[in-house]
Amino acid sequence: MKKQVHVAVGVIKKANLIFIAKRHDEQHQGGKWEFPGGKVEAGETVTQALARELNEEIGIEVKSSTPFLEIHHDYPDKSVHLDIHLVEEFDGQARHLEGQDHKWVAISDLNNYEFPAANVVIIEKLQTN
Numbered sequence: 805m806k807k808q809v810h811v812a813v814g815v816i817k818k819a820n821l822i823f824i825a826k827r828h829d830e831q832h833q834g835g836k837w838e839f840p841g842g843k844v845e846a847g848e849t850v851t852q853a854l855a856r857e858l859n860e861e862i863g864i865e866v867k868s869s870t871p872f873l874e875i876h877h878d879y880p881d882k883s884v885h886l887d888i889h890l891v892e893e894f895d896g897q898a899r900h901l902e903g904q905d906h907k908w909v910a911i912s913d914l915n916n917y918e919f920p921a922a923n924v925v926i927i928e929k930l931q932t933n
């Protein structure tokens with residue numbers, strides 16, 4: 805059976821800007837842009853996983869997050885369950901601690917970046933809200 809992963813994903817928003825990072829070439833869906841996040845580990849809630857991943861990857865302390873969207877997507881080699889949360893309250897300066905290229909992008913400019921196929925719906929929802 806295909807590998808299945810449950811991923812906590814953060815749409816980090818500051819005014820009209822969203823933080824995105826470029827996946828390393830050797831990662832699954834490598835070379836594409838992503839919203840930061842990572843796998844939910846055994847015994848963790850999604851909220852806990854989100855806070856841990858965003859602290860490990862981009863060095864922020866999440867103060868609150870709200871559920872935004874859940875997506876189930878089948879890639880040829882992997883099935884993902886993305887649990888996407890909006891993060892508008894956090895402490896610290898977002899940067900990338902795992903060496904990924906990163907930037908703050910206007911919501912209207914997200915279309916200029918290549919994201920994994922599962923992300924299309926996230927971007928549509930951000931642009932219609």
Ligand SMILES: Nc1nc2c([nH]c(=O)n2[C@H]2C[C@H](O)[C@@H](COP(=O)(O)OP(=O)(O)OP(=O)(O)O)O2)c(=O)[nH]1
Pocket residue numbers: 809811813831832833837838839840841842843882884886920921922923
């Ligand atoms: N973080 C994140 N992952 C995404 C997005 N869209 C999307 O399809 N994914 C997929 C790619 C990966 O298969 C999975 C994220 O898991 P991860 O970041 O922990 O995975 P990884 O590639 O580092 O895998 P691993 O080597 O740790 O096993 O979800 C997104 O916007 N953000």
Ligand SMILES: [Mg+2]
Pocket residue numbers: 840841842843
């Ligand atoms: Mg990750």
